Each structure stands twice: as structure tokens, then as C-alpha cells.
Amino acid sequence: MTIRPFKPEEMGQARLLWEECFEDDPSFLDWYFHYRFYPQDGLGLFAGQQLLPDLHLSPRKIKIRRTLYPSAYLIALATKPTFRNQGLAKRLLTFSLRHLATNKIFFTFLMPFNIEFYTRLGWEVCYHHHLYTLPAGLKVNSLNNLRVYQSEPSYAFLAKIYHLWSERFDGALRRAENDWQCLLYDHFSDSGKIWLASNETSEPLGYALTLTPSKTEKQLLIRELAYTNPSLAKPLLAQLSAHHLGTALFWTAPAENNFCTFTPTAVRPVLLGRITDVRQALEALT
Known part of the structure; x- marks a missing residue:
């Protein structure tokens, strides 16, 4: 198994996995995958040519002490249902931290589907409403x-x-x-x-x-x-x-x-x- 950014021709697999795991409107996904989700901003764990889990590292900017810094908003962590509960999502998230740090992106944030899942991996609550x-x-x-x-x-x-x-x-x-x-x-x-x-x-x-x-x-x-x-x-x-x-x-x-x-x-x-x-x-x- 290998983890790497997407190639343009693999974005179809990313969309199919999104559709399998989430319930977004097709018209929204048409727009999102055309204007928002670029191959270089996604990471996938592949077994051969098959995509198992993936993650969108959406580029953002965050203001800290009056200075803007690049950051990544982690969106749509998804795993094919038949490959869940094997630690693949954890492996992908761990790799994403090294990948971002290598590219001089030091701040990440996400909206959790389950807070405990992410706090076990080192994320902590940083924004409240x-x-x-x-x-x-x-x-x-x-x-x-x-x-x-x-x-x-x-x-x-x-x-x-x-x-x-x-x-x-x-x-x-x-x-x-x-x-x-x-x-x-x-x-x-x-x-x-x-x-x-x-x-x-x-x-x-x-x-x-x-x-x-x-x-x-x-x-x-x-x-x-x-x-x-x-x-x-x-x-x-x-x-x-x-x-x-x-x-x-x-x-x-x-x-x-x-x-x-x-x-x-x-x-x-x-x-x-x-x-x-x-x-x-x-x-x-x-």
C-alpha cells in the first residue's frame, strides 16, 4: 500500500468514494470537484491502483498574531466500507501531518464527525461556538x-x-x-x-x-x-x-x-x- 497525492486521472475514484460515504447533492460535487478539490491537495492510500481511504487537505490561510500563515482544512476523510476498522484512516492522517510539514504548512484544523477519534490522534478542540x-x-x-x-x-x-x-x-x-x-x-x-x-x-x-x-x-x-x-x-x-x-x-x-x-x-x-x-x-x- 502507498500513500500519495492524487493524479488527475484518479479524481474520478475520489468522487466515487465521496459519493459512497457522504450524502451531498451531485450538483454540489460537480462544482466542488471542478473548482475546489485539486489533485495536489488530496491524499489517498492505494492498494495497487485501488483507492481505499482518502482526504482533502483544503488550503486555507489563518491569522495568528496579525500575520497570515498557510494552513490546511482537513475535509472528507473517507474509507471504503469494506476496508474500515483496519487503521487505514489513522495511517492516512498520520502521513498527512508529515506531508504538510514537509511543505511548510504547520497548522491544521478540521470539523470532527467524532471528537474522540481525533483527540486520540493528537488533535484538540481549538474553536468553540x-x-x-x-x-x-x-x-x-x-x-x-x-x-x-x-x-x-x-x-x-x-x-x-x-x-x-x-x-x-x-x-x-x-x-x-x-x-x-x-x-x-x-x-x-x-x-x-x-x-x-x-x-x-x-x-x-x-x-x-x-x-x-x-x-x-x-x-x-x-x-x-x-x-x-x-x-x-x-x-x-x-x-x-x-x-x-x-x-x-x-x-x-x-x-x-x-x-x-x-x-x-x-x-x-x-x-x-x-x-x-x-x-x-x-x-x-x-
């Missing part, structure tokens, strides 16, 4: 010149707001154009909506990515809320509430969002992280 359940008819001191409306703006509008908002968080991910394309493709596939906040001169000041509440839940899910100034958070939430009368708001926010005075109803681990080579990472940080 605070979960807020806010009542219908939320009332706060509003801003007279803030206008919140449903929109489908260019990603550039959202990117400008996101950049200013994420500057407050150490360890924040920077989003490139294809990151936004992936996020918004996924969001609209879930029938999501975008709400834009602006002032009287139409300057974009904040946005909310929301999912329409089901008939039974009666909650508007806010998957991301970003704003150029912390003072805008509560007025933006209040106007979202006004647009959805009788509907509670369910908001997930970074735990580092400590300028919010609402009390979270729960804290949830979101991402795990691991350094591929501690010595080289510390040298890069100094």
Missing part, C-alpha cells in the same frame, strides 16, 4: 439609520464586512474568493438567505446568513452574523427579529465574541486543530 436562543420580538436600543434588508450581494460586499469583523479574532480564517463561492453555494443549496445591513448612504455595515425556520421549529437559524462595529450586533439582531414576527432567533457565534452581552444557552466545540511540526511552527511564529 456560543449558542444563543433569543426570544421573538427582540427589543434593544436601535439605530435610526440602520437598514436591514434581504439581498443577494456580490461576495465582495460580504468579504469587506467579514474582514473587518474577523480582525478581532486571533486564529480567524481568511476567505478567498473560492472560499466564499463554496460557502454561498452551500448556503443557497440549503435555501438560505442573506440579510444586508447598511446606513443611509448604503454603506454595507453588516450581514446575516440565515436559514428559513421550519413549520415546527419556529426558529430563524443565523449561521453567521458579521458587522463592522460591535455596536451593530444587537440592532441587527433586533431588525432580523422584526422581519420574522413570532419567530425566535437561534444564533451561533464565536466564543471569542465577548463583546456580546447576551447569555449563551450552550457552548459547542466546533473545530479541532493540530500543529504538524511544533519546532518549525514556533520558529515561524517568532
